[in-house]
Amino acid sequence: MKHIDVVVIGAGPTGCTLAAELATAGRSVTVLDKRPAPSPLSRAFGVHARTLELLDARGLADQLVATGAPSTGLKLWHGAALNLGRLDSRFQFVLVTPQRNVDALLEARARERGADIVRGFTVTGVDQDRDGVRVRGHDSSGEEVTFHATYAVGADGAHSAVRTMIGQPFPGQAVLRSIMLADVELANPPDNLVTVNAVRDGFAFIAPYGDNLFRVIAWNRRHQVDDSAPVDREELRATIRTAMGTDYGLGDVRWQSRFHSDERQVPQYRTGRVFLAGDAAHVHSPAGGQGMNTGIQDAVNLGWKLAAVLGGADESVLDTYHSERHPVGRLVLRSSGATMRMMTVRPWILRKLRNVAVSALLGSPPIGDAVARMFSGIGIGYGHRTGENALVGRRVEDLPTDAGRLYEVMRSGGFVLVAESGAPGPAEIHAVTRTDAGPALLVRPDGYIAWAGDSASGEWRGVLDRWTARTSNGAHAVSP
Template sequence: MAIAPEQSVIVVGAGPTGLALACELAAAGVSCTVLERRLAPSTQSRAMGLYSRTMEVLDLRGHADGLVALGRPVSRMVPARGARVDFAELDTRFPYLNVIPQSRTEEVLQQRALDLGVTIERDAEVFGLAQDGSGVTLQVRSGSGEWEESADFVVGCDGAHSVVRELAGIAFRGRTYGIAPILADVRLRKPPPDDVLILSGGGGVMVSVPYGDGLYRIAVARRDRPWTREPVTLEELSEVLTRALGFDPGPHDPEWLARFKIHQRIADQYRLGRVLLAGDAAHLHSPLGGQGLNLGIQDAVNLGWKLAAQVQGWAPVGLLDSYEAERRPQAERILRATDRATRVATTASAGVTALRRIAMAKALSYRRIRKVAGESVSGLRNGYAAGRAARVPGGGLRGLAMRGGQRVPDLTVPRVGAAPVRLYSLMRDGRFVLLDLGQDGACAEVTEAWGSRVSPVRVGVTVPELPGVGALLVRPDGYAAWVDGDQDPGGREERVRLALRQWCGVEGPAPQRVAEEADGAVGVVPGTAVAVEQEPASIEQA
């Protein structure tokens, strides 16, 4: 089935990353088709936890409440005996890990995508790709035949064994660990506490996450257990759990038993011309800590509005390239952290294990350190380097708590002539939001020249969470684009114009289509999909 001329983006892969990206594009008014080789959505749980920041970025578009209803909040992580991280202490609407099977997350995002008008084509396997300065053409096949699909851009969200990445010729460098963990969704007769539990020692590590109703997600890795294709048995699971816990928890009635490989890889580039990568297609890492799904969804929310701006013709120069500039460092940080944690957790040295446990328990006994750890694990401390924000002057910035690139919390926003409202509820349509804290509303009036790209909000009073701020431009993904202090109101209107040009393009009606060649576009890239083993690459792909 060929895409209609108005279709602008093809997303390959209907997992959480691809569906989240499709929702972002559709909310921004960009036509989008998702191609998925699977005949039906997976019923396996796979990845199973959404951290606070991921829930927040999903809340920006109204997806979060449905996921909360289907999930189970877990408010504490125990990274070692005697140590704990309390998510309940976090300053967010979602102070917990939302434990929810990936299949349910996909259900929510798929229904939302369909409601927004996204076309989802199943039994559609991509096996060829060519691009030039005006678009991308994919060769697709199904049980009923072969055809071509064309669009302005293609995004590979097709996982660890990404065909899009391979056909585009983007290298995926890294390594594979020598260990092969066991993954299970199983009931336990003697379960551990209902926390996210991480125990290590004797060359192995065990992770336990409660689903509720007696069901637990268990992952166990041992240095002395190399990869094998032999199926996992309950007897083997019982043995490795007994070694980790010191007692037999009695696993029974498994819903899923699997063995998987752990890879540590990252794509050489996230964009090649009109082809982009997101999620596991761009990066893979150890599943210790459960960050993979969260990283992918946040890729999608970062990329969505930027790609929409490029397609619609109003993106400032370099905006689309800022996707990789911002998201790659986040992936590299996770790769380093999870690699270090996996190597330490599976060490055979009893001394190293004991020292790690003592040091972690001591550090996390301090509330301040515990809070920082919780914010780091949950993604609330993540932000972006000043980058584009640094190019726009701001007035009276000394002493400001908010900076460009920083996460903007879900504030209660007072409004002149209207009731206060949650900031994130103002961002459902994926536009920029300008908070004008000045008395005269002059900054809000400036935004009129940018039409529907910016939603102005006259606040008119000081907001306690934004001390010293006179104006704040919030990006569609919930980070600060530009901040202006209240100590220097003179010239603020001109500074607002400069910030809007930097982030939202030139004044006037936005062009409706991409008029120029994409930066870095390349010639034809023919190719045929190469068969690969579909061994799980991480918990997220298991």
């Protein structure tokens, strides 16, 4: 039986991102997916600034941006708007592009980096002991196959088989049912912004793909049917008109589907040697378009930590995946749920208050900018321990360095030490010198700050050891 460092179950954006991270770090990884081929259809379509930054640090962002339509803001109800144009990021927009474009890019990178992707494989069992994980299943011919790995990751979606097999509950609740989803042509489209409006009996959400093609999400309170029911064109037209005051000249409906929305999250992202990521770990309402983005960010967080521990770092490093990402998943679940409930509020007086409050709050630059930072993901951090610099745990900005933009520097992988302007970088680590003012920074592979201070003090070495050093060398465990 061939031994693999990591088996990933699920070849969607989360699974392929993780596979590429591991393969880039020199770890053997096999991805198993029950689908015989990538799905050309999906609900996800928005790629936020933080996700684009992570892709930029892997040399992929510009290629993905070329496939879609950047939207510099969201046009909301009654004149309210969320402005992304002031984000402190190279990507001052949400990229509207079909998930199939994201999937194709990430799978190609995983394969190019050396990951083995096996399609048409159904996982039937996941067992673990102190020596590793056994993943059992059968291929498309029915042949039984067992993979043995040091770790396994379930990235197999909202209906995760891995989650069930390891006994993780998925507590939560249903939010909305019978949500319509369609790709349409519009003769008289709105401005080139994501446009949302909500009224008493429903809402509509329109996002431009480019080339006169638009993604529509719509919900009619008065017409609730099973997910399997087809979306009638006239039903879609009427719901858009009710919510928006116009149907924007609805033309051809290229594709349509119907789905329901849940809010759920597993209590633990780690169960021994098995981890859950993406929709297998958390699902939430479509408000904010966070699902795919959160999954990709889960994978980037987990990937370098698995690689570090496989290289001899202390096992406690893996516990920080849960301690860092579970609160983010909970935040996304709560914020998207609150947004959805705000959109579907029914009493007239509450809708009036909503319209006035949202317009006033987003119209105030400090508040509007703070909301934009959280919506885009660039405002999310992981916190720091008592006594650490306040910058620790924050997203690192795309700083100017003597070797170019920092995110370009990060494409080599691994930790990067950014020395102060004028300070020499030590030879024992990939080091560059910032050309602006500010302290030295030790940057993690996922683009978050591990340490900040005076590089000459050498304190960064102890922090690097805590994250990466072999336990036999006396490295300290990392506190979750």
